[in-house]
Amino acid sequence: MGIVSSGFQGRRKRDLPGVPPGQYVTEDFPVLSAGPTPRIERDDWVFSLRTESGTGRHWDWNVFMSLPQEDVTADLHCVTSWSKLGTHWRGVPVDAVLNGVDTQAEFALFYSYGGYTTNLPLSDVLGGRAWLVHEFDGADLPPEHGGPVRLLVPHLYLWKSAKWVRGVELIPQDRPGFWESRGYHLHGDPWREERYG
Ligand SMILES: Nc1nc2c(c(=O)[nH]1)N[C@H]1C(S)=C(S)[C@@H](COP(=O)(O)O)O[C@H]1N2
Numbered sequence: 001m002g003i004v005s006s007g008f009q010g011r012r013k014r015d016l017p018g019v020p021p022g023q024y025v026t027e028d029f030p031v032l033s034a035g036p037t038p039r040i041e042r043d044d045w046v047f048s049l050r051t052e053s054g055t056g057r058h059w060d061w062n063v064f065m066s067l068p069q070e071d072v073t074a075d076l077h078c079v080t081s082w083s084k085l086g087t088h089w090r091g092v093p094v095d096a097v098l099n100g101v102d103t104q105a106e107f108a109l110f111y112s113y114g115g116y117t118t119n120l121p122l123s124d125v126l127g128g129r130a131w132l133v134h135e136f137d138g139a140d141l142p143p144e145h146g147g148p149v150r151l152l153v154p155h156l157y158l159w160k161s162a163k164w165v166r167g168v169e170l171i172p173q174d175r176p177g178f179w180e181s182r183g184y185h186l187h188g189d190p191w192r193e194e195r196y197g
């Protein structure tokens with residue numbers, strides 16, 4: 001029984017309103033990374049967009065910070081069953097980087113420094129439901145949680161919220177990312193328990 005860590009004391013608080021099925025609430029903020037934490041300086045960070053026709057756009061740190069900024073309060077739901085409620089972030093709505101982009105694509109594949117990828121329907125990252133965040137709890141986003149910038153898509157399981165995000169490709173056909181090619185659901189809605197396959 002020694003493998004149960006103290007982070008899982010929240011297990012009693014199950015099936016509360018606002019908590020998706022099968023999730024328990026924790027006060028901790030566990031770090032889940034498939035590899036080592038890449039260290040990217042803000043001065044070296046660039047976000048790139050590529051459309052299905054090959055058109056590209058790039059934002060360095062200063063240009064990115066001149067985009068509209070929003071404060072976001074969101075509940076996080078990890079497929080490994082923990083949820084963390086009422087987290088505070090600040091960043092750029094994905095709408096702002098896609099503003100004026102000419103595309104017929106219906107899907108997006110996000111890329112991270114370090115090689116991680118995750119796929120989402122474009123409609124899930126538009127309409128004020130996804131952000132490129134650079135602050136957590138009023139401070140610079142720490143590297144272990146994806147700083148300098150991570151994707152935040154709180155209405156889907158947290159594996160969709162790519163840490164150390166470096167770009168997005170707009171694609172006509174859905175294409176599985178890192179975890180989606182290893183058995184995770186293509187979409188990942190926690191309210192429908194879209195956990196696997
Ligand atoms: N680049 C990258 N992003 C990632 C991951 C990763 O391994 N690499 N893990 C994902 C998974 S499975 C989860 S649950 C969350 C964890 O975010 P956290 O470490 O800030 O809690 O990040 C997601 N984003």
Ligand SMILES: [Mo]
Pocket residue numbers: 032078079080158159
């Ligand atoms: Mo995860």
